[in-house]
Amino acid sequence: MAVQMSRERFEELVGEALDEVPEELLGLMSNVVILVEDDPPPGEDLLGLYEGHALTERGWDYAGVLPDRILIYRRPILRICDTEEDVVEEVAVTVVHEIAHHFGIDDDRLHALGWG
Numbered sequence: 451m452a453v454q455m456s457r458e459r460f461e462e463l464v465g466e467a468l469d470e471v472p473e474e475l476l477g478l479m480s481n482v483v484i485l486v487e488d489d490p491p492p493g494e495d496l497l498g499l500y501e502g503h504a505l506t507e508r509g510w511d512y513a514g515v516l517p518d519r520i521l522i523y524r525r526p527i528l529r530i531c532d533t534e535e536d537v538v539e540e541v542a543v544t545v546v547h548e549i550a551h552h553f554g555i556d557d558d559r560l561h562a563l564g565w566g
Contacts, residue, residue, distance in 0.1 A: 452528050452529045452530075453528045453531045453532065453533065453537050454528070455528055455534070455537060457488070457524060460541070461486050463537060463541045464541055466538075467544075467546075468545060471545070471549065478553075479549070481502075481518060482502065482517055482518040482519070482520060483519055483520070484519075484520040484522070485522070486522050486524055487522070487523055487524070488523070489523060489526070490526065496523055497523055497526050497527050497530075497540065498545070498547060499523075500519075500521075500548045500551035500552055501518060501519045501520075501521070502517070502519060503515070503518060504551060504553065504554035506553070518552060520548040520551075520552065521548075522541065522544055522545060527541060
């Protein structure tokens with residue numbers, strides 16, 4: 451059964467997940483915003499999404515671009531969780547997963563590291 455949670459509370463959990471990311475790592479993030487959306491694009495089955503150019507793909511010509519976006523999707527996460535504790539854990543995993551994409555770590559490597 452899906453967990454019921456306000457958008458405000460969910461956004462707090464995303465903030466708390468970000469607070470758990472080491473400062474050194476957050477300090478290396480560049481030109482990226484983290485947003486909460488209710489749902490992924492139609493037809494997509496996602497908990498989160500990284501849109502942009504990973505740090506490993508940025509070259510000398512990377513300039514003047516809009517910020518990359520990390521999107522955390524509230525309703526899909528709530529649907530797969532049974533308790534608020536499950537939501538806290540899933541939000542943390544999803545935030546780390548999408549931040550990893552910002553650093554150029556792909557899904558296969560994340561799965562191998564146990565973050566899949």
